[in-house]
Amino acid sequence: MRFQEDLTFYLNGKMASGTGTEALELLPALLARYRRLEALRHDYPLVLFRGEEGPEMRPLSALLDDALEKLPRDEEGDRLRYRARRMEQEIRKNSRDQVESLSTLWEQAQAEIAGSSSSREPGSLKEDLARLREMLPAVAQVIDCGPQAPSRALKHLWEGEQARKAARLGRRIDRLLMGLENLLRADEAASAAGLSANRLRESMGPGFASEFDFKSMSQLLTALPHTGLPESRRERIRQLIHTLKSQRFFPTALDSKEKSLYEFTFTSCAEALRAYYQRLPRMIALAKAILMAELEVEGTYREDVHDSLFRQMGISELEPLQEFPDYLIYLNVSQAPVGELFKLIEALSAGLSIKVLLQIDDLRYHLESGNGHPGGGIRSEQLARMALGLGDVFVLQAPASHLARVSEHVRRGLRYPGPALFCVYSGAQGRSEGFPPYLMAAAALESRAFPLWVYDPAAGPDWASRFSVEGNPRPEQDWPMHQLTYEDAEHQRRQEEIAFTPVDFLALDPRLSGHLSPVPPDRWHDRMVPVAVFLEEEAEDLPQRVPYLLMVDSQDRLHRVLVTRKLIQEAQRYREHWHALRELGGVCNSFVERAVAEERRAWEEELARQSAETPPEVESEQEAPVEAAVAEETVSEEAPSPTRSPDEPYIETERCSSCNECIQINDRMFRYNENKQAYIADLSAGTYEEIVRAAERCQLAIIHPGKPWNPDEPNLEELMKRAEPFL
């Protein structure tokens, strides 16, 4: 009876809104530990600044870590580290939903800390904070993960790239202008006007006015044959100077500050294309002018050859165009009319040098009909795949939570001499629902709802070099697995390995709460299975079991929540998409797997043939080790996973994403195993401060510092407070 009711819910959904997960404030169990995100160190806020090599974009936590690394390991160094952590926490809290200068946030945090500090604290707070501030970029902007983060971050890097190109082309133009003007000056100096008595007097200066007879000198010089520039060349040079000086594509050092330049950022593909085509004749004229001016300055321009050559020259032969500014277009899928999205594909396929940020705030609107989103007919990931199909478009898909980590890819896309599409999920829908966008974005990646991938046509000749899914957790698996530790009804600590699937991600959306139905423990039955198991079984039309999701309420109580077929179908669709991407990226490639299987079968057949030809040696003892090995395996498979004490330092090794953060802190204390996943190799090789710092830096929050092992280590009280969120 219970199963029948649950099956009806699975097949037909959906409950009346408000009777499900909303009322209980349920979160997927694996996200429960991130409820207080502000207490955890993560990639936000991001700091945008100009480094020595150009624009930089780094997490505040990483900037501080680098600065603190240089401090000595003494009392003063530890005090500064402690104060830096407090500043970081305050800035993280105050920067929520903000775009603000680092200096303003720093002053604000400083005032708050000064207000709450005791006068008995050692060392001058003011001096310490001034010292810490000097270690950070003087001018910087701080952004939180939210609707503005993708455009701010991309524009920051784009401006740096444009400034680099403009500086190169500007220098080239200024040099040419000087050369062309010198040619005209020399020509004029040798002309009758240039050799008049007055001009000769002016050129010698007032000190020599009485020393020479400028009139006779002029008569003498003008009597000589004049070998000035032919009029056609003089006119061409004047025209080139005019074209180079009047261009409005980028500033040069010789330009006046008031010069009005073209705008290159747009919020509409149609407008960007219109501007591009309107400016195209001037772009071509300027590029040709640069090439012609170079020949003029060298003195190698030949009218009989070059006039017709330049008339016929095609756009692809105009090398200076590569240095012209790129068009930056911001499109928000949820707001852009459908026509804009088709225009986008048109613009990308035209091969123009445009860079497009395609921002997605809401990944889930298509699940609910009548949502009113203008772009509702096209799924955002379809646009990225369409661009991939064009072959010569650089495409990056990444959630906003990972922007700092993919900044090198973004730079490569901006430098790519062709169209580039940056498809970014902001997670911003989460903000309006009270859930931080950073977590929404990170959950989309973790669940495979929005995997990270990059296609760089300039990276090499084949797919293996061009396409990558690196950066996704456990790419060889359908879903990443995580340890869930909880207390059961008998107050026993339990550990379970569960998958994080797209259903976990979809369960965060209050609009889908009608597809979730919590089941009280007294109604649980053995035909309920976790979502990942259900997905593995490939549900039939009339399944024999029903899927549930583990969720946690605001009191940290665990619930089983039934989900509908609609969510399962959505998860299946995400899985198919993930499989396709994975194959493109060379992970679990079906062609390779088939070839390996065939090779193995051939090898096994050959082995069987050989053993059939060889008479068997009667050695019954040989079977014993095999049996023993099987017995050992069974025991180890059945062995319960150890239950950890919160006092014990450990790493959830199987969840490690090999980011290197902990290893960089102490590579003797932390080591990688054969799967390149971190574990604690030797506690005595490091300090409690180091394991706490590693826990704070670990983006997955899988390092658990436990309790200190050396009672003589300084600042233990403070370190234990910092360790609390990770126990």
Ligand code: SF4
């Ligand atoms: S355990 Fe270390 S290497 Fe693994 S994710 Fe955490 S910080 Fe990175």
